[in-house]
Amino acid sequence: MKSEVQELVDKGIMLPLMEEFYTIQGEGFHKGTAAYFIRVGGCDVGCHWCDVKESWNPDIHPPTQIEAIANNAAMYSKTIVITGGEPLMWDMNPLTSLLKEKGLDTHIETSGAYTLSGTWDWICLSPKKLKLPTPEVYQAANELKVIIYNKADFKFAEEQAAQVNDKCILYLQPEWSKRDTVIPLIVDYVMANPKWMVSLQTHKYLNIP
Ligand SMILES: C[S@@+](CC[C@H](N)C(=O)[O-])C[C@H]1O[C@@H](n2cnc3c(N)ncnc32)[C@H](O)[C@@H]1O
Ligand SMILES: Nc1nc2[nH]cc(C(=O)O)c2c(=O)[nH]1
Numbered sequence: 001m002k003s004e005v006q007e008l009v010d011k012g013i014m015l016p017l018m019e020e021f022y023t024i025q026g027e028g029f030h031k032g033t034a035a036y037f038i039r040v041g042g043c044d045v046g047c048h049w050c051d052v053k054e055s056w057n058p059d060i061h062p063p064t065q066i067e068a069i070a071n072n073a074a075m076y077s078k079t080i081v082i083t084g085g086e087p088l089m090w091d092m093n094p095l096t097s098l099l100k101e102k103g104l105d106t107h108i109e110t111s112g113a114y115t116l117s118g119t120w121d122w123i124c125l126s127p128k129k130l131k132l133p134t135p136e137v138y139q140a141a142n143e144l145k146v147i148i149y150n151k152a153d154f155k156f157a158e159e160q161a162a163q164v165n166d167k168c169i170l171y172l173q174p175e176w177s178k179r180d181t182v183i184p185l186i187v188d189y190v191m192a193n194p195k196w197m198v199s200l201q202t203h204k205y206l207n208i209p
């Protein structure tokens, strides 16, 4: 039989909380703006270059009541970014309802590989070849942020851009360990294909979380 805690996690009433921090959004459309980050554990997508592999195993992150998460977040910022791990592995409706009741702006960082749950003011979709996004997430995405690890990823980026809604803002972001070789490729690509914009992980240059 499932434990009581596991049942609450399954319903999104508790979530495996890896870390939370108040920082500057480093990436994409909202880069440079203050936001409180909630990092939820659990991801089975398996990107070999993932910069938070410690997030993958949900069992090592303590199941935490969403009321506590929301009350704490509200003390720091009007903008709350839910990331992971892959937050859409869990039911995001209960947590985002609480955040919206408090008048907060809810943003998500997602691979889109699971069904869309939650109420969102901003959806950043960063699709992965290993587990493609679901149709609902392509439709709802506000920004598409494709990670460029090698040349083949430009083709993947175009395939993904063809799937999103036409208001979706398009970004190419260098994979961090390959940045010296891929940044020049991204610069040339964006000049030749100006529907795209460059996104950098500016928090890593700023040495902040
Ligand atoms: C750690 S993921 C968590 C959210 C979700 N699982 C996802 O992949 O969108 C947060 C963001 O960091 C990006 N990212 C992860 N590792 C990266 C790396 N080594 N270089 C550049 N971006 C990376 C992801 O593509 C995603 O946009
Ligand atoms: N500052 C900062 N900005 C971010 N934008 C997306 C992040 C993430 O890991 O989801 C992230 C992060 O980890 N830190």
Ligand code: SF4
Pocket: 043, 044, 045, 046, 047, 050, 051, 052, 053, 055, 084, 085, 086, 111, 128
């Ligand atoms: S989907 Fe996101 S959290 Fe999961 S492995 Fe890929 S980058 Fe990491």
Ligand SMILES: [Mg+2]
Pocket: 051
């Ligand atoms: Mg990060």
